[in-house]
Amino acid sequence: MAERSHDLVVIGGGPGGYVAAIRAAQLGLSVGLVEKQKTLGGTCLNIGCIPSKALLESSQRYAAARDELAAHGIKTGRVRLDLAVMQRRKDEVVGRITQGVAALMWKWKVKIYTGEGRLAGAGRVALRRENEEEEIAATNIILATGSVPAALHGVDLDGDRVCTSTEALAWRTVPSHLVVIGAGAIGLELGSVWRRLGAEVTVLEYLDRILPEMDAEVAAEARKILAAQGLAFRLGQRVTAARAAGGQCVVEAEGEKPLECSHVLVAVGRKPFTAGLGLETAGIELDEHGRIPINERFQTSPAGVFAIGDVVRGPMLAHKASEEGVACVEMIATGHGRVNYDAIPSIVYTWPEVAGVGRTEEQLRAAGVSFRKGSFPFLANGRAHALGSVEGRVKVLAHAETDRVLGVHIVGPHAGELIAEAATAIEFGASSEDIARTCHAHPTLAEALKEAALAVDRRAVHV
Amino acid sequence: MSGRRAETLVIGAGPGGYVAAIRAAQLGRRAAVVERARLGGVCLNAGCIPSKALIHAASLYDKARHAAELGIAAERLSVDLDRLIEWKDAVVRRLADGIARLLKGNRVETLQGEATFLSPRTLLVRGAEQSEVLEFEECIIATGSRPIELPGFAVDGKRVLGSSEALALRALPRRVLVLGGGYIGLEIGTLWQKLGSEVTVVEVTPSILPGAEAECARVVARNLKKRGVRVLTGSRALALEEAPGGARVRVAGAKGEEAIECDVVLSTVGRRPLSDQLGLEAAGVRLDERGFIAVDERQRTNVPGIYAIGDVAGPPLLAHKASHEALAAAAAIAGEEGARRPRLIPAVVFTDPEIASVGLTESQARAQGIDVAAGKFPFAASGRALTMNQGDGFSKIVAEKGSGRVLGAHVVGADASEIIGEMGLAIALGATLEDLARTVHAHPTLPETLMEAAEAALGRAIHVLER
Numbered sequence: 001m002a003e004r005s006h007d008l009v010v011i012g013g014g015p016g017g018y019v020a021a022i023r024a025a026q027l028g029l030s031v032g033l034v035e036k037q038k039t040l041g042g043t044c045l046n047i048g049c050i051p052s053k054a055l056l057e058s059s060q061r062y063a064a065a066r067d068e069l070a071a072h073g074i075k076t077g078r079v080r081l082d083l084a085v086m087q088r089r090k091d092e093v094v095g096r097i098t099q100g101v102a103a104l105m106w107k108w109k110v111k112i113y114t115g116e117g118r119l120a121g122a123g124r125v126a127l128r129r130e131n132e133e134e135e136i137a138a139t140n141i142i143l144a145t146g147s148v149p150a151a152l153h154g155v156d157l158d159g160d161r162v163c164t165s166t167e168a169l170a171w172r173t174v175p176s177h178l179v180v181i182g183a184g185a186i187g188l189e190l191g192s193v194w195r196r197l198g199a200e201v202t203v204l205e206y207l208d209r210i211l212p213e214m215d216a217e218v219a220a221e222a223r224k225i226l227a228a229q230g231l232a233f234r235l236g237q238r239v240t241a242a243r244a245a246g247g248q249c250v251v252e253a254e255g256e257k258p259l260e261c262s263h264v265l266v267a268v269g270r271k272p273f274t275a276g277l278g279l280e281t282a283g284i285e286l287d288e289h290g291r292i293p294i295n296e297r298f299q300t301s302p303a304g305v306f307a308i309g310d311v312v313r314g315p316m317l318a319h320k321a322s323e324e325g326v327a328c329v330e331m332i333a334t335g336h337g338r339v340n341y342d343a344i345p346s347i348v349y350t351w352p353e354v355a356g357v358g359r360t361e362e363q364l365r366a367a368g369v370s371f372r373k374g375s376f377p378f379l380a381n382g383r384a385h386a387l388g389s390v391e392g393r394v395k396v397l398a399h400a401e402t403d404r405v406l407g408v409h410i411v412g413p414h415a416g417e418l419i420a421e422a423a424t425a426i427e428f429g430a431s432s433e434d435i436a437r438t439c440h441a442h443p444t445l446a447e448a449l450k451e452a453a454l455a456v457d458r459r460a461v462h463v
Numbered sequence: 464m465s466g467r468r469a470e471t472l473v474i475g476a477g478p479g480g481y482v483a484a485i486r487a488a489q490l491g492r493r494a495a496v497v498e499r500a501r502l503g504g505v506c507l508n509a510g511c512i513p514s515k516a517l518i519h520a521a522s523l524y525d526k527a528r529h530a531a532e533l534g535i536a537a538e539r540l541s542v543d544l545d546r547l548i549e550w551k552d553a554v555v556r557r558l559a560d561g562i563a564r565l566l567k568g569n570r571v572e573t574l575q576g577e578a579t580f581l582s583p584r585t586l587l588v589r590g591a592e593q594s595e596v597l598e599f600e601e602c603i604i605a606t607g608s609r610p611i612e613l614p615g616f617a618v619d620g621k622r623v624l625g626s627s628e629a630l631a632l633r634a635l636p637r638r639v640l641v642l643g644g645g646y647i648g649l650e651i652g653t654l655w656q657k658l659g660s661e662v663t664v665v666e667v668t669p670s671i672l673p674g675a676e677a678e679c680a681r682v683v684a685r686n687l688k689k690r691g692v693r694v695l696t697g698s699r700a701l702a703l704e705e706a707p708g709g710a711r712v713r714v715a716g717a718k719g720e721e722a723i724e725c726d727v728v729l730s731t732v733g734r735r736p737l738s739d740q741l742g743l744e745a746a747g748v749r750l751d752e753r754g755f756i757a758v759d760e761r762q763r764t765n766v767p768g769i770y771a772i773g774d775v776a777g778p779p780l781l782a783h784k785a786s787h788e789a790l791a792a793a794a795a796i797a798g799e800e801g802a803r804r805p806r807l808i809p810a811v812v813f814t815d816p817e818i819a820s821v822g823l824t825e826s827q828a829r830a831q832g833i834d835v836a837a838g839k840f841p842f843a844a845s846g847r848a849l850t851m852n853q854g855d856g857f858s859k860i861v862a863e864k865g866s867g868r869v870l871g872a873h874v875v876g877a878d879a880s881e882i883i884g885e886m887g888l889a890i891a892l893g894a895t896l897e898d899l900a901r902t903v904h905a906h907p908t909l910p911e912t913l914m915e916a917a918e919a920a921l922g923r924a925i926h927v928l929e930r
């Protein structure tokens with residue numbers, strides 16, 4: 001059999017890798033994609049963004065039926081939960097989207113190799129499946145192997161009740177008491193899911209605040225709102241041990257009484273995944289965080305080997321991975337390609353949602369940038385009232401002299417959809433006045449962004 | 464005759480008028496606003512806000528009823544329309560209080576009464592107890608619009624309702640005939656259908672939502688049909704007759720005449736400007752041939768010092784257009800430099816699914832002789848839409864082919880209203896398809912569909928199967 005060869009071989013079929021593969025095919029390269037799992041889509045589609053958002057939506061609908069209808073004059077008897085059906089819908093959504101990705105690969109004639117990929121010398125990728133090993137020749141190689149949950153010293157994962165997000169997305173019964181270790185996006189999202197479905201939820205966080213990546217003021221407001229929903233936050237907790245013991249689990253934190261619970265979710269971040277990739281033989285040395293070092297052209301140390309997504313520096317977000325995939329491939333094919341790291345939005349899909357793009361107030365202060373701030377509460381927004389969801393605010397940070405928008409931070413209903421306009425503003429170098437002068441439809445939540453922009457210049461109409 | 468003086472006097476406290484008064488005050492003018500009814504105008508009291516509150520509640524109810532596939536069963540669901548209306552009224556009250564506070568906080572005087580012009584510089588304000596003559600330096604007319612009535616279908620508040628009466632109704636009509644398939648009729652019709660009414664829509668033109676982008680309107684039409692709403696397009700309501708236990712409406716369509724039984728008729732056949740009860744002749748303000756007050760791009764009428772904004776100053780009859788013009792008029796009065804604003808007015812329809820549009824449609828662009836590049840992305844291929852269980856609809860971007868400059872965006876689908884904001888800004892900033900495609904959009908979100916539509920227009924969408 002003639003040896004397989006491609007212009008580009010991508011290792012890892014997540015949102016970084018598969019998007020890179022499609023874009024490369026669009027640009028005329030012959031592409032191979034190596035993925036060790038049976039389905040494409042990586043963490044994001046299989047055990048990340050998509051299943052979590054499906055459960056967040058379902059659990060929110062359940063909570064709304066249980067708690068919100070009465071206020072609107074809608075009477076209901078008991079609201080019952082069929083978790084098996086809820087989980088099945090989630091699986092169906094995942095199935096539909098991963099199949100969609102497979103169809104896209106077929107459309108763009110990307111050759112899929114199911115198996116584990118490894119660097120095997122210049123221009124070569126070794127593919128291992130079961131007992132066979134095969135080599136593929138590749139002019140260019142992109143490493144897009146993603147990340148896995150970070151472990152916490154002293155925590156004994158049992159793959160069932162003391163576990164990571166992967167298992168917590170698939171539980172078949174509602175925990176009676178869930179302890180979440182880590183108040184980042186994943187911990188709060190899954191904590192919210194199980195809280196809405198009836199669990200008692202305690203969130204332990206090492207820092208003295210939640211959502212450490214987000215703007216502090218917005219995060220503090222989110223904490224109040226989530227706490228009122230029954231997420232019990234304990235901040236400043238250094239967890240030293242967690243394990244299942246008999247029918248119960250125990251979590252120990254420094255200086256605290258051991259906490260008994262039924263389930264433990266460890267959500268203390270993720271770490272780049274590079275095991276078995278053959279990096280040593282290729283002469284690639286990981287940085288102190290275990291990431292593959294790259295330059296601004298996504299090149300690693302050996303020629304022709306690139307890396308993108310969760311396995312390299314930067315926020316671990318699906319759209320960041322995809323964007324790098326596109327830019328990296330364009331760089332390979334055309335010599336140009338760019339990612340604007342100042343305009344990458346991030347979203348936490350609690351209810352209300354939390355979203356931010358650009359710099360936080362703390363970052364601007366630390367950098368000594370003088371800025372003006374406009375803030376507008378959803379309490380003064382008509383659409384929010386009509387939706388019965390008036391908590392939260394929009395905050396616009398603009399440069400004090402030039403008025404250029406530097407950061408936008410939102411906690412509130414549909415914050416995740418609203419942040420797109422803010423990202424566009426930052427990408428275009430728009431001023432807060434540009435947003436303020438743009439006509440926004442009434443009644444919409446997006447009007448709150450406009451009012452916050454007006455407030456930068458102390459001219460909000462509705463506060 | 465002489466009386467009290469206000470620097471800037473605003474007639475009507477709707478989303479045009481109260482915003483104009485507040486902004487004029489912020490810009491240093493001594494401002495007053497005259498309102499004969501309630502603060503907030505049609506929008507707050509009988510329009511945008513009450514309708515959207517009820518639409519939200521109705522869709523909560525609808526979603527709760529159809530949640531089995533999500534693993535949720537709500538037993539014995541029923542609607543207490545009295546409570547629902549009370550909740551809606553409470554929402555309106557809270558926002559009206561907010562406006563009163565804003566006016567006060569910005570030192571705008573509020574006068575309760577009906578205003579008529581006595582001259583190009585004076586107004587008579589007739590209150591419940593007393594009348595007063597006011598002199599002004601500038602006047603902003605923001606008197607809004609009122610519903611049109613079809614002959615034979617006069618609104619009587621019982622058999623025939625207008626939108627205002629409909630939004631206050633405390634007993635759900637069993638069978639409704641909606642006259643007019645514009646957005647107001649369809650929004651209220653859909654909300655009643657969700658609460659349990661049987662709904663028929665009669666529309667004279669060949670399709671519903673004649674103002675909306677045609678493909679978007681088709682998605683809504685399809686969904687109405689799926690819901691069991693009967694839509695009769697190209698049909699004309701001829702007469703209303705009493706019938707045992709209700710009413711009968713004779714309707715003439717392509718296939719002849721038919722009699723439709725119903726309990727109430729909802730008349731939503733359009734609105735006309737409130738420009739005829741204002742004594743405009745005394746001021747010499749000119750109207751256009753349709754009765755709207757004629758204004759220039761800074762909202763000036765033909766009479767120096769008199770401005771007009773909102774519904775009374777011409778289409779589109781939308782609240783944010785009124786507020787947008789309010790800011791422009793106040794800026795013109797204050798002599799603000801660079802006060803011109805791009806006239807890009809988005810339009811949002813809160814049907815199921817929602818429609819949101821800004822800028823040119825594909826056919827409008829072609830009619831202007833523009834070489835068009837358009838791209839579409841279906842919600843069925845959006846991860847976010849699928850997680851929301853709402854894969855119906857699409858996003859569409861219209862651009863000029865050569866330059867790639869974006870001319871319009873049209874969305875039909877879940878939360879369309881909330882994702883159009885980005886496109887208004889992008890078009891105002893002169894974005895091209897390439898710009899949109901290269902702006903990072905968070906995953907998984909609905910705005911990704913706009914980015915993918917731009918890529919589709921460039922011939923390189925990542926997530927679509929058809930080429």
Ligand SMILES: Cc1cc2nc3c(=O)[nH]c(=O)nc-3n(C[C@H](O)[C@H](O)[C@H](O)COP(=O)(O)OP(=O)(O)OC[C@H]3O[C@@H](n4cnc5c(N)ncnc54)[C@H](O)[C@@H]3O)c2cc1C
Nearest residue numbers: 012014015016036042043044048117146309310316317318
């Ligand atoms: C619960 C949860 C929720 C999340 N929610 C969001 C969200 O809402 N929004 C967001 O932006 N991000 C979210 N994320 C993060 C997001 O999933 C990641 O940022 C994204 O998946 C990273 O993409 P990637 O392509 O770099 O890596 P991955 O998606 O991790 O894909 C890497 C792929 O490489 C494969 N692989 C690894 N090594 C090899 C090898 N040697 N050979 C072959 N294949 C290999 C893996 O099997 C995997 O399929 C979430 C994550 C989790 C866990």
Ligand SMILES: Cc1cc2nc3c(=O)[nH]c(=O)nc-3n(C[C@H](O)[C@H](O)[C@H](O)COP(=O)(O)OP(=O)(O)OC[C@H]3O[C@@H](n4cnc5c(N)ncnc54)[C@H](O)[C@@H]3O)c2cc1C
Nearest residue numbers: 475477478479499504505506510578607773774780781782
């Ligand atoms: C059911 C319905 C739903 C709607 N939904 C939407 C929507 O979702 N989005 C949207 O953008 N638009 C919507 N609209 C349209 C929107 O309500 C109007 O475009 C908007 O209210 C116009 O604002 P305005 O300030 O020009 O006039 P108005 O809101 O009509 O206010 C005019 C005010 O002037 C007062 N007035 C009139 N004459 C005099 C006088 N001589 N003296 C003193 N006071 C006077 C009136 O009492 C009134 O309060 C809807 C309308 C209806 C009927």
